[in-house]
Amino acid sequence: MSSQSLILGLPKGSLQNATLDLFEKAGWNIYVSSRSYKPTSDDKELELRLIRAQEIGRYVDHGFLDCGITGKDWIAENRADVEVICDLAYSRASTNPTRWVLVVPEDSPIQTVQDLEGKRIATESVGLTNDFLKSKGVNAEVEFS
Template identity: 55%
Template structure:
């Protein structure tokens, strides 16, 4: 990428949105000060060898693969969702979230009183999710045919 930065500058993709502040805090604990001005997607870092860009966490692995950034912080789930497992090297597992230091989990959930008790009980049903590819792989591995539809967030209420 020809962005005018010296070739020795490490370009990092950082998550915007709900993970932005906890990511900035994580860098702060490592001794770096990151400043974001309003809606500017190019935060300042107090190290001239680092350059950052804010992206949706869902997009970061694709931008690493495409060479737009050298590395990035995103979830393993988004690497799998974007089918980037072969092109991405996961260096470490940083257990942090916007609300806790526990790892995030994606779950298949139904109400307590639901007749659906196992994934196989969803045969022929519609499953709404943000992780379409991950969900398709999950059900395909179990031989369960479902119609997987995309849904942005708060899927559990739809």
């Protein structure tokens, strides 16, 4: 790649196909090898990387990528210091934005957020969960799952 290329992070995993479809509709052809995290494109000024969406904001923040496609939830979770240029309304299943929900078994004695005081909570988004609980005045042990 030339020194003028743009290093772009694309989400691998569940959003990968929807992302590739979005680029195809915009006129870019992206070619992905099953054994590589470096797709190619018919645009020689693009240097592409397939990366977990959870990591893209942090990689942009640290300068490993020039830009990337990820969710606002992952930017917030990683506290990435990045600028959101635009919202892309697409997902693997719908055009609705991601919603985070707190769930307990139907017969649980936990009925309110305050009932989580002193409990252990498993989540993929430790930072967001801690921020939410703090905003509600709840102290709980939050762990990654």
